[in-house]
Amino acid sequence: MASFRDLLASTKAQIREVDTAGDVASVLDWRLDDSGLRSAGTGPLPWLPGIPEALVDDPQWGPYLAARAARVRDLRDQIAEQVTATAELPSWARQGQGRPSRELLVDVAVWRAAMSVDPADRRPTGPTQLAKAPNRWQAGLNTSLAGNRTPALAEWADVLDRVLVHPRRDPFYPLLAERLCAISRAGLDAPAMVRRALAEGALPDDHNAAALWWRIAGRLAPAVASQVAGDLHLTNYEGKSFQYPDYVAD
Numbered sequence: 001m002a003s004f005r006d007l008l009a010s011t012k013a014q015i016r017e018v019d020t021a022g023d024v025a026s027v028l029d030w031r032l033d034d035s036g037l038r039s040a041g042t043g044p045l046p047w048l049p050g051i052p053e054a055l056v057d058d059p060q061w062g063p064y065l066a067a068r069a070a071r072v073r074d075l076r077d078q079i080a081e082q083v084t085a086t087a088e089l090p091s092w093a094r095q096g097q098g099r100p101s102r103e104l105l106v107d108v109a110v111w112r113a114a115m116s117v118d119p120a121d122r123r124p125t126g127p128t129q130l131a132k133a134p135n136r137w138q139a140g141l142n143t144s145l146a147g148n149r150t151p152a153l154a155e156w157a158d159v160l161d162r163v164l165v166h167p168r169r170d171p172f173y174p175l176l177a178e179r180l181c182a183i184s185r186a187g188l189d190a191p192a193m194v195r196r197a198l199a200e201g202a203l204p205d206d207h208n209a210a211a212l213w214w215r216i217a218g219r220l221a222p223a224v225a226s227q228v229a230g231d232l233h234l235t236n237y238e239g240k241s242f243q244y245p246d247y248v249a250d
Helices: 004-009 024-032 061-084 102-114 132-146 151-163 173-185 190-199 208-217 222-229
Strands: 233-235 241-243
Touching: 061 102, 102 132, 132 173, 151 173, 151 190, 173 190, 173 208, 190 208
Parallel strands: none
Antiparallel strands: 233 241
């Protein structure tokens, strides 16, 4: 068995130094397990590990875990049937992206159900998952969704790519582009509003697309906000609800 010192000296562990890590064990676990599946193979969902070999034939745990995995697959299939049986798009898919493929709609629906994503959460894949296998699957879903370019993204991609941190990984990115286009259609100077918002200071590293929208939204009159967002209340990047002020952009 490899010693802790051997693990620290391994190539994968030393991709970056670990001395300043708050939890060295967690960092090593992330780096040394390529798939995040604990060398157990893929389970009933792409980001879940399979049943460990040592437990497959266990008379008590083997049948129990097999039944649990079968239940998860059954629920997955039920969700897939529900998604493919309707032509109506879920609310998260009506916010700036092109229409996702049926397969992608199913994948996101299964993900949201498995992760208990709040139905009111407009981010397609919800909060960022930190565990390695879920994190990678979530990143793949977000990348696939970002590939659905719309006229709004075509118009705003160059600007947003310059001012945002990793915009293509941000689920709010296509929604921000769509709302900026809606502001322009309402007769306001959207580029000027972006410049004013950026002049307020650096955006936070996390959720910076939503943070940029939060700043812009504060300059919109209720009537304009209603056209852009569908109602007078939005949720900011910290999850707080607010009422638009009764004034237009200056």
